[in-house]
Amino acid sequence: MKRYTVAMGDKTYVIGLQQQDSENHFRVLVGGKVYDLKIVEEEETDMEIPAMEIVEARKEKPAIVHKPPELLPRARKSEPPEMPASPAPEEELPTELHAPMPGVIIEINASPGAYVSRGDQLFVLEAMKMKNPIRSPRDGVIKAIHVNEGQNVNFDDLLLSYREG
Amino acid sequence: MNLLSTLFAGLAAFTWGNALMIVVGGVLIYLAIVKEYEPVLLLPIGAGAILANLPLSPVIGEDGILSILYKAGVANELFPLLIFVGIGAMTDFGPLLERPHMLLLGAAGQFGIFGTLFLALLLGFDINEAASIGIIGAIDGPTSIYVSNLLAPHLLGPIAVVAYSYMSLVPIIQPPIMRALITKKERRIHMPYSENPVSRRTRILFPILVTIAVGLLVPMAIPLIGMLMLGNLMKESGVVQRLVGASENEIANVVTLFLGLAIGATMQAQVFLKFDTLLILILGIFAFGLDTAAGLLFAKFLRWVTRGPLNPLIGAAGISAFPMAARVVQKVAQEEDFENFLLMHAMGANTAGQIASVIAGGVVLALFAAK
Numbered sequence: 001m002k003r004y005t006v007a008m009g010d011k012t013y014v015i016g017l018q019q020q021d022s023e024n025h026f027r028v029l030v031g032g033k034v035y036d037l038k039i040v041e042e043e044e045t046d047m048e049i050p051a052m053e054i055v056e057a058r059k060e061k062p063a064i065v066h067k068p069p070e071l072l073p074r075a076r077k078s079e080p081p082e083m084p085a086s087p088a089p090e091e092e093l094p095t096e097l098h099a100p101m102p103g104v105i106i107e108i109n110a111s112p113g114a115y116v117s118r119g120d121q122l123f124v125l126e127a128m129k130m131k132n133p134i135r136s137p138r139d140g141v142i143k144a145i146h147v148n149e150g151q152n153v154n155f156d157d158l159l160l161s162y163r164e165g
Numbered sequence: 166m167n168l169l170s171t172l173f174a175g176l177a178a179f180t181w182g183n184a185l186m187i188v189v190g191g192v193l194i195y196l197a198i199v200k201e202y203e204p205v206l207l208l209p210i211g212a213g214a215i216l217a218n219l220p221l222s223p224v225i226g227e228d229g230i231l232s233i234l235y236k237a238g239v240a241n242e243l244f245p246l247l248i249f250v251g252i253g254a255m256t257d258f259g260p261l262l263e264r265p266h267m268l269l270l271g272a273a274g275q276f277g278i279f280g281t282l283f284l285a286l287l288l289g290f291d292i293n294e295a296a297s298i299g300i301i302g303a304i305d306g307p308t309s310i311y312v313s314n315l316l317a318p319h320l321l322g323p324i325a326v327v328a329y330s331y332m333s334l335v336p337i338i339q340p341p342i343m344r345a346l347i348t349k350k351e352r353r354i355h356m357p358y359s360e361n362p363v364s365r366r367t368r369i370l371f372p373i374l375v376t377i378a379v380g381l382l383v384p385m386a387i388p389l390i391g392m393l394m395l396g397n398l399m400k401e402s403g404v405v406q407r408l409v410g411a412s413e414n415e416i417a418n419v420v421t422l423f424l425g426l427a428i429g430a431t432m433q434a435q436v437f438l439k440f441d442t443l444l445i446l447i448l449g450i451f452a453f454g455l456d457t458a459a460g461l462l463f464a465k466f467l468r469w470v471t472r473g474p475l476n477p478l479i480g481a482a483g484i485s486a487f488p489m490a491a492r493v494v495q496k497v498a499q500e501e502d503f504e505n506f507l508l509m510h511a512m513g514a515n516t517a518g519q520i521a522s523v524i525a526g527g528v529v530l531a532l533f534a535a536k
Contacts, residue, residue, distance in 0.1 A: 100506035101358055119503060128257075128512050130492045135503045155360045 001029070003115060005139040012093060014139060093138045097160040099153040100134070103127030108149055110160070115141050122160060125153070138162065178220035182434030189437075190214030190429065193326070202333030205418075206306065206425045210326060213429015224430070231430035234423050239321070239431075242314060244424040245307035246392045249523075251417030252307070253396020254409045256487070256519065258371060260512040262363040267483075267510070269467065271517025274483030275525040276459030277302030281452035282529075288444060293317045296533040298445055301328050302452030303522035304335070305485035310428070311389060312526045315534055322431030323442040327449035335489040336496075338450065339457050339481050343497050346461045347477050351468075352501045354476040356510050365401070372398040379524055385534065386527020393523060457481050460514075482511040485522035491515040 001018040016029030017037075024039040107124035110116055116136045123134040140162040147159050170177065193211030197204035216224045217231055224231045238244035261267055282299030290298060297313035297320050309328040314321050331338065343352075372394035380387045399409045431437075464480025478498050482490040491511035498505045 100504075101509050127508055128260075128488055128491065130488065130495065130508060132495065132506070132508065133499075133503070137504055155358050 003117075003139075005115075005141070007093070012139070093140065093162070095162050095164070096158055097122065097134070097137065097162075099125065099155055099157045099159055101125070101127050101132075102154050103132070103152075105147045105149060105151050105153060105159070106131065108145060108147070110136075110142055110145065112142050112144050115139075123147075134159070175220050180220070180434060182438045183218040183220055186218040186432060186434045186437060187215050189432070190218070193330075193429075196330070196333070200333075203329050205421050206329050207333070209422050209425025210329070210429040210432075213426040214432040215429075216426075217430040217433050225433070231426055234427040235430055238420070238423055239310065239314060239427045240318070242311055242388065244420050244427070245311045246388055247416055247420045248307045248424065249389060249392035250396040251412045251414075251420075252487075252519070253372070253393040253398075254400045254412040255417075256393075256397055256400075256516055257512075258368070258397060258516050259363055260509045261514075261516040261520075262367060262371060263359065263361050264510065264513040266467075267479075267513035267517045268521070269517075270460055270464055270480050270483035270514040271519075271521035272483070273463035273480065274456050274460040274485075274514075274518045275303065275521050276463075277304075277452040277454070277456030278525050278529065280455045280459075281448050284451065285444075285448055288448070290441075290444075293533055294320055294441075296529050297324055298448050299452065300324075300526060300529055301331070301445075301449045302456050303485055303525055304328070304332060304453060304456060304490075305519070305522045305526070306332060308389060308485070308522055308526040310424070312529055315530060319436065320441070320445065322428065322433075322437050323445045324449075325428045326432065327445050331449050331453050332486050332489070335453070335484075335486045336493050338453050339490065339493045340497050342454055342457045343461060343478055343481050343493075346458060347465070349501060351465070351477050352498060353505065354474060355502075355505050356474050356476050356479075356507055358506070358509060365403075368401040369398065372401065375520065379520075379527070383524055383527035383531055385530035386524050389523040389526055390520070393519070456484050460484065476505075476507055476510075479507055479511045479514045482514040482518065483521070484515070484518040487515050487519055488512065490518065 001016045004015045004017060006013045006015055013030065018027045018029075019025070020027055024042075026037040026039075028035040028037045103125045104127075105123055106126045108122070109124070110120070110122045116122065117139050118136055120136045121133045122136050122142075125132045125134050143161045143163040145160050147153060147157070153159070190211040190213075193207045193214065195211075196202040197206075197208035197211060213231060216222060223229055226232055238247075278299045279302075280299075281302045282295050285295035285298045286292065293316040297309075297317040300309050300312040301324060303309060303312075306325065306329050310321065310325050313324040317324075376387075376391050376394040379390045396409075396412050399405050399412065460480035460483040461477055462480070463483075464475065464477040467480075468475040468477055476498060478494045481497075482494045484490050491508060491514070494511035494514075495506070495508040498507045
């Protein structure tokens with residue numbers, strides 16, 4: 001299963017997507033409910049989605065095309081429409097992760113492009129001879145890691161950034 | 166026949182007490198190796214205990230190696246003081262200097278000394294013995310050794326063993342008390358990391374001024390605080406790296422080995438296997454618990470007074486066990502909320518606890534050492 005964290009407006013949804021037998025057939029998990037999803041038609045158009053509704057998806061790899069749900073034979077609009085909210089945090093998601101205290105990054109447990117969930121361990125920061133796990137404050141895809149193993153960091157140094165959102 | 170009895174003289178002199186103490190030594194070694202409880206101390210202590218309890222062992226006696234070590238460095242207080250130089254050289258008072266109010270928590274963490282002292286008096290120990298047992302509540306090995314050797318040298322063995330064993334058990338003793346006294350909600354309090362860099366001048370002046378101030382107030386604490394701060398002054402001065410390196414490595418390591426062996430040597434069956442030892446074992450854990458509880462409650466009180474963002478958990482770090490106590494605070498806080506980093510605050514309280522325990526040791530000596 002692929003897991004996507006989707007920010008729509010100021011809400012965030014976590015969506016599970018699993019490809020079924022055929023290339024156009026998926027099983028989608030949204031807010032605890034399972035949907036069967038078939039891509040009926042796929043085409044490039046010149047039309048553009050108006051800027052207002054900011055919709056985006058983040059994925060682990062740009063592998064599968066990600067298209068709207070079953071039932072409605074609707075045209076394009078890149079994302080599933082209104083869907084039951086998964087119990088995701090409402091507050092604004094941080095786009096960056098900063099060092100909570102001075103220390104040395106002795107381990108990096110994530111890599112750019114990887115999807116991480118809230119609570120996943122990203123770094124080990126050794127401070128005052130204690131190894132402290134630094135965990136992800138949010139679900140999201142890592143855009144970049146800004147430190148190296150063995151690097152000294154000060155309080156509030158940028159450690160990692162998340163992809164847009 | 167005569168030859169045989171000479172050959173087996175050792176066996177003949179072997180007592181149940183010796184056997185038991187060899188088992189105790191074995192347990193200490195086991196704790197050191199398998200559990201890694203303060204291994205650098207408990208392993209030599211355990212070895213010393215075994216060596217000292219082998220009957221007719223020449224390690225004890227006029228030219229016995231353990232007796233020499235004891236006389237050279239424990240009876241005259243030399244070893245604990247040398248270790249303090251190393252501790253000072255290893256300690257970064259930065260987290261405390263950035264948050265001077267943590268000193269209050271360090272003071273609260275010494276409550277166990279006096280609470281335990283009174284309890285020991287009630288249990289029938291004389292005043293010097295009670296004070297020595299109370300000093301376990303400083304949760305500081307060298308201070309415990311220093312004070313008890315002056316006040317009640319016959320209890321040195323049990324007190325040192327209890328102090329060091331429990332110190333390594335801080336991560337087990339403290340968390341239940343912390344969870345019991347501090348509500349879930351309080352444990353989740355974040356404390357903003359305040360970075361007010363401390364100037365080099367402050368860092369250098371601090372050990373000097375503390376030594377003078379404490380020395381004037383509590384002369385009995387001068388050896389302890391003086392050595393601790395000497396080590397720290399060398400570290401902060403930045404110009405005597407070789408001395409700092411020697412203090413925190415070679416000297417501290419060698420002295421720790423000697424100290425451990427000498428302490429182990431005090432654990433001879435006839436001295437150690439007494440009901441008093443059992444009482445000290447119980448009083449010791451009481452002292453640790455009382456320190457922790459007092460620190461936590463005082464931190465709660467501080468939070469109530471200041472209404473500031475203060476997580477009462479850091480009160481548990483106001484003891485000398487460094488850096489275990491601060492780590493425990495960090496761990497317990499993170500159980501509730503992995504984004505909560507209290508470590509630096511706890512370190513501040515912890516180093517305050519180190520200073521306060523040394524001062525408390527001096528106070529106890531001043532109060533009770535009057536011959």
